[in-house]
Amino acid sequence: MAFAIEQIILLISFSLIYLVFLFYDLFKRGDNYGSIAYIAALLPANYLWSIVTKNNMLDFGALGAMLVLCVLWLFAVIRDIIIKDRAQGFKDADDVALMLIVGIIINLILSAVLPALPGLEYMKNGTTPVLKYFFLPIFDAETTGHAVFGIVLAYKILVTLLTLSVIIPVVMDLKDMETNIVALVILTLIFGIPFTFLAFLWSPATSTIWVFLFLFMVLFFIFLLMITRGKNK
DSSP states (O other), X not given: OOOOHHHHHHHXXXXXXXXXXXXXXXXXXXXXXXXXXXXXXXXXXXXXXXXXXXXXXXXXXXXXXXXXXXXXXXXXXXXXXXXXXGGGTOOOHHHHHHHHHHHHHHHHHHHHHGGGSTTOGGGGTTEEEETTTEEEEOOOTTSTTOOXXXXXXXXXXXXXXXXXXXXXXXXXXXXXXXXOHHHHXXXXXXXXXXXXXXXXXXOTTOTTHHXXXXXXXXXXXXXXXXHSEEOOO
């Protein structure tokens, strides 16, 4: 079923709001509102989730909408970390990670609120309830109701790229930093959160993912140990 003209206009409008903040620096306004792009990306992505499920386009579905959100966030990360020159006072990797985390938290809240609103119950199609409240897209190709395999695979790849594109610069910022063993253990546990999600994303039904995740965390701890320096007494 094709989108109605008003749905297309709203989707374009929300997309333009995101693009304005994505390229906000080009307007040379002298402020730092470009960071709002991470929040503005939620508008077209969640509206797309609404209209594709309303139009019963479940082959694309909620997962396809979240795939679009990953693309929009990845564009913002590329803008902030790869293109921008931090020597000129632009955001560093920590600021990018913070804005992305804020966007993820808001999106989680929306995943609980929107499908629960009267008249929007159809947004639950193609999702699975997590902790009874959060309706997250089905990304396991073996579970009934998932999008087509190409969307599932593309989603997994882009989420992985998005995660690594933020984690790698943050970790490299720690190079030669003076720290102690306790801090390294805490950092390892913190970074274990996104890596646990990636492991579950790629192997949701594999009981051995915890074994390999533990092995990876040990290797990650050793890597942090090698790139940082101990504090001088």
